[in-house]
Amino acid sequence: MPTVQTSLFGPLDYEPSQLISLAVPLPGLPDTKLLLPVSQSVLEPFVFFQSIDHPHLCLLAAPVRVVKRDYQVGISGEERELLRLTPGVEPGAGQETGVFAFVNAAGDGGASANLLAPLVIHFGENLALQSIQSLDETFLRYPVPVCVSGGGSC
Amino acid sequence: MLITRRREGEAVLIDGQIEVRVLEIGQGRVKLGISAPGSMTVERKELELVTKENQAALETMRSDFARSLLRNAKRED
Numbered sequence: 001m002p003t004v005q006t007s008l009f010g011p012l013d014y015e016p017s018q019l020i021s022l023a024v025p026l027p028g029l030p031d032t033k034l035l036l037p038v039s040q041s042v043l044e045p046f047v048f049f050q051s052i053d054h055p056h057l058c059l060l061a062a063p064v065r066v067v068k069r070d071y072q073v074g075i076s077g078e079e080r081e082l083l084r085l086t087p088g089v090e091p092g093a094g095q096e097t098g099v100f101a102f103v104n105a106a107g108d109g110g111a112s113a114n115l116l117a118p119l120v121i122h123f124g125e126n127l128a129l130q131s132i133q134s135l136d137e138t139f140l141r142y143p144v145p146v147c148v149s150g151g152g153s154c
Numbered sequence: 155m156l157i158t159r160r161r162e163g164e165a166v167l168i169d170g171q172i173e174v175r176v177l178e179i180g181q182g183r184v185k186l187g188i189s190a191p192g193s194m195t196v197e198r199k200e201l202e203l204v205t206k207e208n209q210a211a212l213e214t215m216r217s218d219f220a221r222s223l224l225r226n227a228k229r230e231d
Contacts, residue, residue, distance in 0.1 A: 008215060008224065026208055027201055027204045027205040027208055028204070028205035028206065028207075028208040028209045029208055029209070029212075042226045043223055043226070046223060057212065058212075058215050059208075059211055059212065059214075060211070060214050060215070060220060060223075102207070102208065102211045103211065103214055104207060104210050104211045104213075104214055105214045105217045105219035105220060106210055106211070106213035106214050106216070106217050107210075111214075111219055114204070114207050114208075114211065116200060116203065116204065116207075117200070117204040117207070130204065130208075132198070132200045132201065132204055137200075137203065140203055140204070140207055141207070
């Protein structure tokens with residue numbers, strides 16, 4: 001089993017079949033090509049996406065519907081091809097795909113999720129891309145509900 | 155901010171070297187054609203916003219929020 005050295009978790013063992021390959025580089029992080037999802041029950045609903053290419057690079061994400069229950073992702077025909085999604089398979093519906101929003105909790109204003117550009121994953125092909133949606137800029141830093149980010153009840 | 159009304163096929167010229175032409179007007183969307191010198195980067199504004207947000211999101215790992223999550227994870231180990 002291969003191991004990756006990470007700044008956050010130390011050495012991490014993984015199965016190559018767990019790796020998610022980016023069909024298009026993430027904007028601003030062009031050298032990152034492979035991500036390892038790191039999830040644990042205690043972290044739910046959050047998932048860490050650890051870069052295999054860069055030990056120090058790790059992004060926190062949450063499923064989009066946890067952040068906004070009625071969120072709908074729309075992908076173009078080109079994105080569908082890049083993800084090798086068969087016609088009729090809608091991202092976020094079913095087990096074959098996942099849609100995650102990267103979380104930004106670096107500021108003082110609490111945690112926010114990037115619903116403007118969610119990470120769409122086709123688990124069947126281990127492919128992902130960040131799909132920029134036709135939404136207004138408020139979706140870039142959409143507040144993560146307090147009950148999700150560690151307090152209160154929803 | 156310059157505010158101007160343009161019809162399909164019409165254009166505006168910026169600094170004599172960047173042309174923004176309205177190619178198609180649809181329901182709630184317009185298709186623009188932009189001609190600019192090769193030395194200039196032309197991209198959708200959202201791409202720049204997402205680029206900055208991704209870089210900002212990396213800083214989350216240094217936040218109390220992420221540290222607290224990781225502490226919980228280690229406790230479970």
